Amino acid sequence: MKPFTYQRAATPAEAARVAAEMPGSRFIAGGTNLLDLMKLQIETPGHLVDVNHLGLDRIEPTAEGGLRIGAMVRNTDLAADKRVRRDYAVLSRALLSGASAQLRNKATTGGNLLQRTRCPYFYEPSKPCNKRVPGSGCAALGGFNRNLAVLGTSDKCIATHPSDMAVAMRVLDATVETVSPDGTTRSIPIADFHRLPGDTPHIETQLGRGELITGVMLPAPIGGLHVYRKVRDRASYAFAVVSIAAVVAPGRARLAYGGLAHKPWRVEAAEALVADGAAAVAKTAFAGARTTPENAFKLPLAQRLTASVLADGKV
Amino acid sequence: MSLTRRDAMIMSGVAVAAGATGTEAESAPASTRPPPQADIRLTVNGQARRLQLDSRVSLLDALREHLHLTGSKKGCDHGQCGACTVTVNGRRINSCLSLAVMHDGDEIGTIEGLGRPGRLHPMQAAFIAHDGFQCGYCTPGQICSAVAMLEEIKDGIPSHVTEDLNDVRYSADEVRERMSGNICRCAAYPNIVAAIDDVHGGRA
Ligand SMILES: Cc1cc2nc3c(=O)[nH]c(=O)nc-3n(C[C@H](O)[C@H](O)[C@H](O)COP(=O)(O)OP(=O)(O)OC[C@H]3O[C@@H](n4cnc5c(N)ncnc54)[C@H](O)[C@@H]3O)c2cc1C
Ligand code: SF4
Ligand code: FES
Ligand code: FES
Numbered sequence: 001m002k003p004f005t006y007q008r009a010a011t012p013a014e015a016a017r018v019a020a021e022m023p024g025s026r027f028i029a030g031g032t033n034l035l036d037l038m039k040l041q042i043e044t045p046g047h048l049v050d051v052n053h054l055g056l057d058r059i060e061p062t063a064e065g066g067l068r069i070g071a072m073v074r075n076t077d078l079a080a081d082k083r084v085r086r087d088y089a090v091l092s093r094a095l096l097s098g099a100s101a102q103l104r105n106k107a108t109t110g111g112n113l114l115q116r117t118r119c120p121y122f123y124e125p126s127k128p129c130n131k132r133v134p135g136s137g138c139a140a141l142g143g144f145n146r147n148l149a150v151l152g153t154s155d156k157c158i159a160t161h162p163s164d165m166a167v168a169m170r171v172l173d174a175t176v177e178t179v180s181p182d183g184t185t186r187s188i189p190i191a192d193f194h195r196l197p198g199d200t201p202h203i204e205t206q207l208g209r210g211e212l213i214t215g216v217m218l219p220a221p222i223g224g225l226h227v228y229r230k231v232r233d234r235a236s237y238a239f240a241v242v243s244i245a246a247v248v249a250p251g252r253a254r255l256a257y258g259g260l261a262h263k264p265w266r267v268e269a270a271e272a273l274v275a276d277g278a279a280a281v282a283k284t285a286f287a288g289a290r291t292t293p294e295n296a297f298k299l300p301l302a303q304r305l306t307a308s309v310l311a312d313g314k315v
Numbered sequence: 316m317s318l319t320r321r322d323a324m325i326m327s328g329v330a331v332a333a334g335a336t337g338t339e340a341e342s343a344p345a346s347t348r349p350p351p352q353a354d355i356r357l358t359v360n361g362q363a364r365r366l367q368l369d370s371r372v373s374l375l376d377a378l379r380e381h382l383h384l385t386g387s388k389k390g391c392d393h394g395q396c397g398a399c400t401v402t403v404n405g406r407r408i409n410s411c412l413s414l415a416v417m418h419d420g421d422e423i424g425t426i427e428g429l430g431r432p433g434r435l436h437p438m439q440a441a442f443i444a445h446d447g448f449q450c451g452y453c454t455p456g457q458i459c460s461a462v463a464m465l466e467e468i469k470d471g472i473p474s475h476v477t478e479d480l481n482d483v484r485y486s487a488d489e490v491r492e493r494m495s496g497n498i499c500r501c502a503a504y505p506n507i508v509a510a511i512d513d514v515h516g517g518r519a
Contacts, residue, residue, distance in 0.1 A: 006353065006370040006416050032412045035373070036393050048370075050417055076406075080472045085480040096475045100496025101464065103394055105406045106413065236475065236495035 001038050008050045012179045012214050015051050020181035020210030022047040027212060029072060029111040032103050037116065040123065042132060051110075056214055059083070065220035068177075071110035071213045075165065076101070078109060087221035090245050093228035094168035100237050110213035113166055113176065113193070114205065117159035117262075118239055119148060130156045131201040146294040147241060152261040153290055157201030161194055161263050162239050168228060170264035171245040171256040175217040181210040187217065194263030201262075224249040225313045229305055230258070242298050244305040248313025251275065255285070255309070257302055274315050278307035353416040359384065360428025370416050375399045377415035378425060386426035386455040390498070397497035400456040400463075401425050407463035409496075426455035429462065438462050441510035441519035449501035457497045461511050464493045485515055 005022075009015035019025040024046030028034055037043040056070035059081050067083060078084060079095035099107065121127045121139040128137030140148055140158055148158045174190045188206055195204060207213075230243040243258035253274045256266040270285035282303035289299055352367040359382060366381055375392075378384045378401065387410060390398030394412040401410045402424035430436035438458050441447070448454040471483045476492040490511050491504075499507065513519040 001371045004370060006414070028414075028417070031414065031417065032394055032409070035412050035414065039392065048414075052417065076467075076472060080470075082481075085473065089480055092473065092480055093475075096473060096477075100397065101467065101474075101493055102397060102400055102407050102409045102460065102496045103412075106408045236492055 002041065002044045002046075004045050005047045006050065007047070008053055010053070012051075012054050012056065012212055013183050015049050015054060016179050016181045016183075016210045016212040018047075018210075019049050019212070022049075025049055025210070027051045027110075029108040030074070030103075030106040031111075032099075032107050033111060033115040040125070042123065042125070051212065062217060066218045069109050069216045069218065071108060071215050073109045075099070075104040075107045075109070075112060078165075079104070088168075088172060088218055088226070090171060090226035090228050090247060091165070091168040091218075093226065094164040094230075094243075094245055097228060097230045097240075097243070098164040109165070109216055112163050113169075113213065113216075114207075115163055116204070118162045119159040120144060122159065131159060131197075134200070134202050144294070145292050147239075147259070148292075148295055149261045150289045150291045150295055150298050151265055151286060152196040152263070154197045154199065154201070156199055157197035157262070158292075159197065159201065159262060160259055161204075161261070162258075163264075164228070164230065164240060164243060164258060166190070166194070167243055167256050167258035167264040168245040169216060169218075170266050171247055171254045172218055172222075174219075176213055177215045177217060178207065178211050179214050180208060180212075185214070190216075190264070191266070197262050204262075222247060222254075224252075224254075227309045227312055229309060231301060231305065242301045242305060244302070244309055246309035246313070248309055248315050250314055253310060253313060253315050255281065255306060257285075257305075260286075260298060260302060274310060278303050278310055281306050281310075353419075355415055355419045357415075357418060357420075358422040360423070360425060366415065368415050370414065372415045373411050374401070374403075374413045374415045374418055374423070375410035378410065378423070384425050384427050387459075388452055388455060390453065390456075395498070396453070396456075397460060398453050398456040400460040400497065402459060402463055405463075405466075407460050424459070426459055429458065436462065437514050437519045438510070441513045442507070444519065445506045445510040445513065446503070447507045447510040448499075448503050453497060453499045453501075457494070457499065457507055460494060460497045461507070461514070464490070465511070465515060467493065487512065 026045035028048045028050050056072040058070045060068045062068050075095050079092040085092050121129045127139040130138050149160045169190050176188045176193050179185050224247040227246045230240045232238040240259040245256045247254045256264045267285040270281045273280040353370050355366045357364050388398035390396035392411045394409045399411040400407050403421050430439050468485050473480045473483050474492050476488050490508050
């Protein structure tokens with residue numbers, strides 16, 4: 001690991017300001033992704049700004065009838081919150097399907113949104129990777145890509161975003177709240193928060209330099225049956241191959257997919273077709289897919305997951 | 316543990332640096348002037364400990380290499396195996412994926428604090444009674460994890476296999492899911508579940 005200086009920030013605005021001022025800064029929250037990557041020297045920050053002591057660890061009701069989740073709320077606490085279990089069960093389910101209990105006790109809401117891809121070549125410094133070293137190429141395109149993306153990909157990168165939590169937040173239409181180094185705040189709809197790889201796969205979100213996530217806002221509850229179904233290579237403690245977050249009720253459904261793209265994948269136009277069945281939904285939701293011989297199985301798998309949640313919800 | 320010191324550290328944004336030379340330190344802006352080492356206070360198994368450490372030292376290495384509490388093990392060093400499981404302020408975490416400096420002021424619990432020969436923690440006794448190990452490398456992590464896991468069930472924290480999120484109950488399936496972060500290369504899993512079952516049922 002490269003040497004770095006370390007500092008505990010006192011306020012969100014101070015954290016953002018310091019991160020912008022100190023070259024090579026990174027925020028550290030739970031550290032479960034950042035430290036992993038620092039040990040491999042894939043991330044080499046010169047300065048760490050510890051954001052664990054900013055008072056952003058509460059879940060509070062909003063005036064609109066929703067919830068505001070502090071960026072430092074641990075994954076365990078978010079999944080176990082009584083209001084989340086009751087009104088946003090898809091979020092509890094998604095969180096509980098991820099990682100292990102030890103990791104969820106440490107991982108935070110903000111850090112989970114910003115965790116980096118699990119593409120095997122991103123982790124392998126001897127191989128080209130446009131995300132790790134912009135312009136170096138993409139070893140995954142002609143390599144082992146069984147678990148990589150089939151939608152929204154580019155010639156530069158076919159990585160997926162590995163978060164389960166983010167897929168549930170997408171189906172719930174969450175909003176990411178931030179503070180910038182100059183003290184201004186803004187709200188970013190989760191649909192726009194993560195970017196597709198395009199020509200710049202190393203730029204993964206809309207966040208600017210030093211911009212700190214302060215929280216995630218959930219709109220008022222929408223009822224329905226909440227399901228998170230995750231297909232993976234073992235029954236526990238594994239990333240998704242394909243997952244679906246669904247809120248379903250007779251005649252309507254909201255559907256977001258994990259494991260298919262560089263961001264949670266949701267196509268609202270496809271949701272309008274639920275009455276016609278899973279094949280109709282899949283045709284629209286997965287239009288323009290680009291598969292490899294190794295990962296083509298993801299599309300029929302995602303369609304079957306769609307059928308299963310529509311059946312659950314008696315749509 | 317001094318709260319005043321910790322507050323001061325938080326408020327002034329005191330920074331620490333690894334291996335910085337005097338000259339580098341002097342040229343840094345005053346608010347972030349880096350002393351070469353981090354000054355860290357931990358309470359470990361109820362005892363106050365003070366350490367001067369390179370900011371890169373993980374909590375696991377601080378415990379093993381600097382406090383010589385070698386019960387916690389390093390299996391993968393990447394959060395994948397659970398051999399390094401300890402509790403921080405009562406909750407289990409992977410100590411390999413956390414920096415010691417981030418835990419200034421925290422209370423750490425390790426296998427050494429659970430029990431010792433002659434007065435074992437019930438979970439330690441149950442692991443012995445059930446042969447819940449072969450080589451024993453994963454065992455301290457398994458035991459720390461299992462003790463904390465039973466508390467999580469008591470606190471009503473749901474898991475992936477909890478059918479009704481609002482009705483958390485103990486079961487062997489729950490144990491298997493909740494202990495999935497602790498890998499046992501010797502595959503002592505059935506005996507580990509049996510040991511935990513005994514402690515849950517008050518038989519150990
Ligand atoms: C073995 C293993 C298995 C896993 N399995 C799963 C799984 O099945 N599903 C899943 O979804 N995840 C899984 N994870 C990933 C885990 O969920 C993430 O590591 C975790 O959520 C990251 O949160 P953190 O708080 O620890 O982030 P950190 O590591 O602290 O930070 C991650 C990134 O976010 C930035 N950051 C953190 N907080 C903020 C903020 N408030 N504002 C701006 N930037 C910020 C950091 O600078 C860093 O770049 C797994 C991890 C491991 C190690
Ligand atoms: S898919 Fe993306 S992350 Fe993977 S090797 Fe290619 S550029 Fe790197
Ligand atoms: S050594 Fe920490 S999880 Fe393996
Ligand atoms: S007893 Fe050998 S790894 Fe578990």
